[in-house]
Amino acid sequence: MTLTKNGRHIFNEVPHGYPIPGRTTIYDGSPSIDLDNVPLNGGFLFKTLDLAVDPYLRSMMDQVSNSHVTPFRLGEPLVNYGIGLVLRSEYSEAQPGDHVYGLIPFQEYSVLKDFENQIERMRVLKNDVGLPWSVYLGAAGMPGQTSYMAWKAYAKAKSGDVAFITSGAGTVGSLVIQLAKRDGMKVISCASSEEKRQYLSSLGADVTYNYRTTSAREILEKEGPIDVYWDNVGGETLEAALDNASTGARFLESGMMSGYNEQHLPIRNLFKLIGMQITMQGFLVWSLVDQYRDEFYREFVPLLASGDIKYREDITHGLETVGEVLLDVQRGKNFGKGIIHLADG
Amino acid sequence: MTLTKNGRHIFNEVPHGYPIPGRTTIYDGSPSIDLDNVPLNGGFLFKTLDLAVDPYLRSMMDQVSNSHVTPFRLGEPLVNYGIGLVLRSEYSEAQPGDHVYGLIPFQEYSVLKDFENQIERMRVLKNDVGLPWSVYLGAAGMPGQTSYMAWKAYAKAKSGDVAFITSGAGTVGSLVIQLAKRDGMKVISCASSEEKRQYLSSLGADVTYNYRTTSAREILEKEGPIDVYWDNVGGETLEAALDNASTGARFLESGMMSGYNEQHLPIRNLFKLIGMQITMQGFLVWSLVDQYRDEFYREFVPLLASGDIKYREDITHGLETVGEVLLDVQRGKNFGKGIIHLADG
Numbered sequence: 001m002t003l004t005k006n007g008r009h010i011f012n013e014v015p016h017g018y019p020i021p022g023r024t025t026i027y028d029g030s031p032s033i034d035l036d037n038v039p040l041n042g043g044f045l046f047k048t049l050d051l052a053v054d055p056y057l058r059s060m061m062d063q064v065s066n067s068h069v070t071p072f073r074l075g076e077p078l079v080n081y082g083i084g085l086v087l088r089s090e091y092s093e094a095q096p097g098d099h100v101y102g103l104i105p106f107q108e109y110s111v112l113k114d115f116e117n118q119i120e121r122m123r124v125l126k127n128d129v130g131l132p133w134s135v136y137l138g139a140a141g142m143p144g145q146t147s148y149m150a151w152k153a154y155a156k157a158k159s160g161d162v163a164f165i166t167s168g169a170g171t172v173g174s175l176v177i178q179l180a181k182r183d184g185m186k187v188i189s190c191a192s193s194e195e196k197r198q199y200l201s202s203l204g205a206d207v208t209y210n211y212r213t214t215s216a217r218e219i220l221e222k223e224g225p226i227d228v229y230w231d232n233v234g235g236e237t238l239e240a241a242l243d244n245a246s247t248g249a250r251f252l253e254s255g256m257m258s259g260y261n262e263q264h265l266p267i268r269n270l271f272k273l274i275g276m277q278i279t280m281q282g283f284l285v286w287s288l289v290d291q292y293r294d295e296f297y298r299e300f301v302p303l304l305a306s307g308d309i310k311y312r313e314d315i316t317h318g319l320e321t322v323g324e325v326l327l328d329v330q331r332g333k334n335f336g337k338g339i340i341h342l343a344d345g
Numbered sequence: 346m347t348l349t350k351n352g353r354h355i356f357n358e359v360p361h362g363y364p365i366p367g368r369t370t371i372y373d374g375s376p377s378i379d380l381d382n383v384p385l386n387g388g389f390l391f392k393t394l395d396l397a398v399d400p401y402l403r404s405m406m407d408q409v410s411n412s413h414v415t416p417f418r419l420g421e422p423l424v425n426y427g428i429g430l431v432l433r434s435e436y437s438e439a440q441p442g443d444h445v446y447g448l449i450p451f452q453e454y455s456v457l458k459d460f461e462n463q464i465e466r467m468r469v470l471k472n473d474v475g476l477p478w479s480v481y482l483g484a485a486g487m488p489g490q491t492s493y494m495a496w497k498a499y500a501k502a503k504s505g506d507v508a509f510i511t512s513g514a515g516t517v518g519s520l521v522i523q524l525a526k527r528d529g530m531k532v533i534s535c536a537s538s539e540e541k542r543q544y545l546s547s548l549g550a551d552v553t554y555n556y557r558t559t560s561a562r563e564i565l566e567k568e569g570p571i572d573v574y575w576d577n578v579g580g581e582t583l584e585a586a587l588d589n590a591s592t593g594a595r596f597l598e599s600g601m602m603s604g605y606n607e608q609h610l611p612i613r614n615l616f617k618l619i620g621m622q623i624t625m626q627g628f629l630v631w632s633l634v635d636q637y638r639d640e641f642y643r644e645f646v647p648l649l650a651s652g653d654i655k656y657r658e659d660i661t662h663g664l665e666t667v668g669e670v671l672l673d674v675q676r677g678k679n680f681g682k683g684i685i686h687l688a689d690g
Contacts, residue, residue: 059620234616248632256616266611271579271601273627275404280625282618287593 003032008107009322011072015061017262018330021323024061025078033109035087043113044094046084049345051106052137053325053338054080055170055232055257077105078322081142083125083133084110085345099125099345101136106319108342129305132313138171138337139311140301142285146254147175148300149288154252154281155228159184162224164216164241167232168205169196171311171337172254176230177203178309188223190216192332199335203310211237220244233257235265242272251280312336348377353452354667356417360406362607363675366668369406370423378454380432388458389439391429394690396451397482398670398683399425400515400577400602422450423667426487428470428478429455430690444470444690446481451664453687474650483516483682484656485646487630491599492520493645494633499597499626500573504529507569509561509586512577513550514541516656516682517599521575522548523654533568535561537677544680548655556582565589578602580610587617596625657681 007029015024038045057080063071072078082104086094091113094100102122104110112122125136138144151157163180167173168189180187181204188207189200200208207223217240220226224244231238234256241251256264273280303309314336316325321340328334352374360369383390402425408416417423427449431439436458439445447467449455457467470481483489496502508525512518513534525532526549533552534545545553552568562585565571569589576583579601586596601609618625648654659681661670666685673679 238615253618255619259616264613264616266613267615268609268611270583270612270615271609273598273625274600274629276627277629277632278627280618280627282621282623282625284619284622287622 001034001037004035004109005029006031006033006108007319008077008105009319010077010106011061011074013074014063019058019061019323019326021327025323025326027320027322031107035109038111040088040090040111041113042090043111044089044091044100045087045109045111046100046104047087047109047345048104048107048342049083049085049099050134050137050342051082051104051319051322051340052080052141052143053322053329053334053340054143055255055329057326058330077107079103079105081137082106083136084122085343094122094124099127099133101125101141106322106340108319129302131301131305134313134315134337134339134341135304135311137339138313139175139304139309143171143337144175144300144304144311145289145292145296146285147172147179148296149285149292150252150254150281150283151176151179152292152295153288154250154279154283155180155183156250157183157185157228160186161227162186162188162246163228163230164220164224164226165189165205165230166211166216166237167191167255167257167332168200168203168208169335170232170332173230173232174199174203174311175309177205180228181205185228186223188219188226190214190219196335199312216240217243225249228252230254231256234259234267239267239269242267242269242276242278245272245276245278247276249276249278251278253280253282313339315339315341317341346379346382349380349454350374351376351378351452351454352664353422353450354664355422355451356406356419358419359408364403364406364668364671366672370668370671372665372667376452380454383456385433385435385456386458387435388456389434389436389445390432390454390456391445391449392432392454392690393449393452393687394428394430394444395479395482395687396427396449396664396667396685397425397486397488398667398674398679398685399488400600400674402671403675422452424448424450426482427451428481429467430688439467439469444472444478446470446486451667451685453664474647476646476650479658479660479682479684479686480649480656482684483658484520484649484654488516488682489520489645489649489656490634490637490641491630492517492524493641494630494637495597495599495626495628496521496524497637497640498633499595499624499628500525500528500575501595502528502530502573505531506572507531507533507591508573508575509565509569509571510534510550510575511556511561511582512536512600512602512677513545513548513553514680515577515677518575518577519544519548519656520654522550525573526550530573531568533564533571535559535564541680544657561585562588570594573597575599576601579612584612584614587612587614587621587623590617590621590623592621594621594623596623598625598627658684660684660686662686 169191225246235258514536570591580603
């Protein structure tokens with residue numbers, strides 16, 4: 001019996017405000033695994049290659065369930081989308097050498113067997129287009145699906161319309177900017193630094209601003225009214241959007257980042273919905289995946305491989321770095337999709 | 346030349362809070378009109394029979410325009426839906442003796458000529474079903490259209506779903522209760538007195554409460570979660586609805602009465618939209634009329650005439666009473682559609 005180290009990054013304490021590296025979550029290098037003999041019970045053993053760090057993970061630290069989000073369990077590894085390389089298998093749909101994608105624990109090796117209890121079952125990735133595997137966690141993964149599927153389902157994009165897209169330098173926002181431009185819209189977007197602001201322009205955004213130095217209200221009063229609002233932030237930005245919406249505007253409520261680590265700011269002008277006949281659509285990508293999955297892989301992923309749609313990754317190495325990356329993603333310090341790289345394969 | 350008194354009720358002062366009878370609006374009995382010789386300029390002269398007093402009139406007192414609501418003008422008569430009897434006409438589509446319906450000034454006689462500048466052109470009412478003319482201001486008029494058209498457009502009604510309908514004793518709410526019951530839903534509704542609460546039950550509502558003595562939150566925690574929310578009030582009731590919504594719930598934002606006369610309460614839990622994937626639809630009936638008008642007169646109005654769908658009217662007599670009725674409607678003191686009756690015909 002040969003034991004191999006099986007390091008993991010566990011959820012240690014419910015945070016108040018921002019997650020604290022080394023306290024909210026901690027790295028645990030003590031576990032080990034017998035790769036040759038661990039029982040599979042009809043499932044498969046895989047090695048974790050890459051793990052995604054997404055903004056929404058903060059909400060899974062609060063111990064509140066809803067229909068789609070299961071809170072992290074104290075003392076257990078974090079869970080999020082990742083890429084695995086199958087080492088051994090008793091499951092007919094995954095063979096050794098296959099790359100699998102799905103919700104996996106933050107540890108070096110895992111045995112997966114409980115397929116039905118997963119939001120999205122592990123899927124074998126084909127990657128005909130030859131993208132780096134990690135891209136299937138970002139632009140070709142859940143964030144990319146969020147952008148593409150919700151845009152198709154809810155934006156009612158019309159050439160000449162004005163779109164306002166927050167968190168434009170994030171994976172979701174940067175893809176939405178490009179989808180809006182491909183639909184012939186005027187795009188207003190914002191980010192947290194001058195460097196990121198320039199990145200928004202390079203993606204085609206027509207009006208860009210640094211939200212740490214310029215207010216949304218000031219920009220929208222000049223460049224609005226807006227027909228589509230992609231909301232990643234909530235709070236005062238959402239209020240400014242409500243005050244500068246055109247009749248029949250579509251508000252795609254993707255996230256309210258401003259309230260994840262602090263109290264959600266109350267919205268004082270929601271009554272604007274009525275007079276301007278706004279549709280405000282809250283959504284989670286999981287409800288759209290069944291309807292749009294095929295179209296996503298057929299229409300969108302090839303555009304990433306060809307370079308017609310651009311993406312960025314911000315890759316760090318090793319499970320020890322997870323705590324810092326979690327915080328960076330909440331603070332908007334990362335630039336590109338947050339990826340923890342564990343192993344090549 | 347014979348002059349006839351042409352009394353009117355004018356907008357006199359922008360209110361802060363509730364409208365004050367005799368100050369916000371005042372009756373002016375001084376004008377007169379020469380019914381035989383007043384020039385028609387291609388239009389027609391009509392005698393006002395009935396005028397509607399609706400909750401939304403309060404928003405037209407604030408001097409804020411949007412795409413569909415034009416504020417009242419100081420010193421000019423109020424304007425709202427009314428029924429007129431045509432006395433003389435140079436307009437081919439309206440003959441003497443016809444009953445017309447549309448937005449008309451609060452005065453005894455008017456000449457209408459500027460058809461194109463009206464939100465909805467004056468229409469000649471046929472009334473094949475023999476309803477009292479005043480009903481075309483309520484259940485068979487704009488409030489009825491609001492209920493029927495928005496319910497058809499946005500509720501996605503499903504048998505067994507739970508609907509929560511505020512202002513259930515108002516014209517709009519009372520009709521929505523009956524539409525929801527016809528679609529096989531469980532209906533929760535509220536009103537401002539015990540007498541009105543019993544009226545909700547008589548319309549078929551399954552769960553009713555007096556919102557002056559019972560909180561929405563308490564009721565919804567017990568009887569929810571809700572699939573459809575018909576919002577006439579906003580504020581804390583909307584917050585309670587957000588906290589007790591089912592996944593994919595539809596919120597029909599018809600009004601936010603609680604903020605019309607006082608500050609709108611900020612909404613503290615709007616982020617619930619995302620996790621519960623709620624669609625919040627702000628609407629004004631004017632945008633739905635073109636699509637649903639024929640269906641409304643064909644499918645819905647006959648149900649009023651046959652008694653299959655019930656309605657109530659609260660009729661007062663004479664333009665002098667307008668100020669009091671405006672206030673009663675804002676305070677929820679009226680019981681049934683607020684109608685000012687001027688003349689039979």
